[in-house]
Amino acid sequence: MPLRLASESLSGCSGCEIALLNTGVGLLRLLKSIKIVHMPILMDNKYFQGNDAEAELEIPEAEIGLLSGAVRNEEQLRIAEKMRQRCGSIVAFGTCASYGGIPALANLFEDADLFRRYYRTAEATDAAGNPAEVVPPFLERTFALDEVIRVDVFLPGCPPHPDGIAHLLDTLASGKKPDPELQSVCDSCPTRREGKGSVQRIRRFIRNARFQPDKPPADMRCLLEQGFLCMGPVTLAGCSGRSGGMPRCIEARVPCKGCYGPVRPGGNQLFDILNALASNGIDTKNLPDRLAVLRYSGAHRRLVRTVNKPA
Template identity: 55%
Template sequence: MAVKVASEWLNSCSGCEIAILNLGETLLSVLPHLDFVHIPVLMDHKYFGQTGAGDVHHLEIPEAVVGLVSGGIRNQEHLEVAQAMRQSCQVLIALGTCATHGGIPSLINQFGNEALLDRYYHTETTDAGAEAPGDSLPPLLDHCYALDEKVKVDLYLPGCPPHPDQIAEAITALLEGRAPVLPTKSVCDTCPTIRHGKGKVPVLRRFTQNADYQPGQPLSEMRCLLEQGYLCMGPVTRAGCAGNCGEGPRCLIARVPCRGCFGPVQRDGNQLLDMFNALASNDIDFTSVIDPSSMLRFSGGHGLLREGCKR
């Protein structure tokens, strides 16, 4: 019998849903075993009265074995949908770094709602001068929250977006009734660049010019970008973006430093503090970091980014 799946997107950009489509042929092979009972990205579902239970006053989501939720929780509607998903799904999966750690939208946690609305509606944005939204929209919560700050989560699939190989592993494991095997190490552990351990750069360089490498040269012949003096967050970021058989981490393949999009190596880690440690152990002056809060650009939930961090 097919496994019932419900999917929801909260404070999300839909990139995580595209990552599901990127499963490609694997998706075709698992689809016959899945029964999507609720998936707004593909089908029009009404939140009220969709199960035919006659109660049109409470948000309801059909019961499912597996619930996939992308995006964090930023407003009252996200919160209620997350709670309904938790109630309806036996296993709840946080899909993507917005759901696991707040993601890029949690950068807003450095500012209060008043400052946000003031800046958006009273400075030179496209909506400057327009009226701020009133009661017709769900009210904002005080912060942008990761999913597990509001409801219990059973499985975490970080990544912005997650790699299709890990999504495939999670789905296959659930169908087979076993625990999924997911990466636990750091991006550096999947990076083949050369580390000399000496002749390092003492202060960080801004990434305004290309790193030192020869075009066409394999990644395994390029020197580690951190050793070249670039703020590469590979040491403090969960592995996974290289997939099961890639040349290396996604950004490194493009010869660009890791920006930390899979969140901390340990689920409750702090990428900012961990990166200061990594810089110190690489003899790089951590006062040369221009914007320290940017090291939490993907993991500012769980109270790590707060009002007043930003000046």
């Protein structure tokens, strides 16, 4: 009998679900062993009994619960808790669910400043008051999923590579335990490394890296060794897929920004990269955009309010 899968999307962009669809024919194969019983982003499924905030959520029982997005408001918290009750295994699907992702950048700001920015000072819209209806109340900050419910499996990535999604669902459908990836982006990066000591400072990526357009990335020197902040050493592998590809950003000759989160669960990409740079003899005192290093992993109290007025 196929395993039942329920899916919910919290504070995110739906890119993880698009990546699921991008498994393509793999998804058709998966549908023989997995039955999707709930996925509001793809299937019309009315699951609030009325509009009452206290109304019971109707989420069908399932063996697998895929949850994408971080937890930012009370409604998302209710949905996450209900998914935990109804699903056998909960998968934190994508980097927002695993580490807070882009939504956790809001942890740097007071809610009042965010509302002012969105509703009164954004260039593209007319000024308005804060919404008083429909929008659920914010929680005190943006949470990763495992801060609010128990999580069984983490599948980070912004979004996760379709190969990784298909592999995980295949593994779960066959009753096996998922094998965690513990390599870094550098492990699948083909660029040329010449060794320590050639760069003393990191600069912003406002100029292209040095490379020859007609040559493959294997002929390009490592971007960190060119002086750019490449997060490859401290970021979990996976964006290369499972059939010998290369990291997505490196293929585009752009430094890794760290979107798969830390190599080990619980790791701190900021501490890890400072260590990696220091051990390569690079001055970390004037590292540009230091907090941006946590742009994908700002939940778990990694990013806290330090700024009062967003620009």
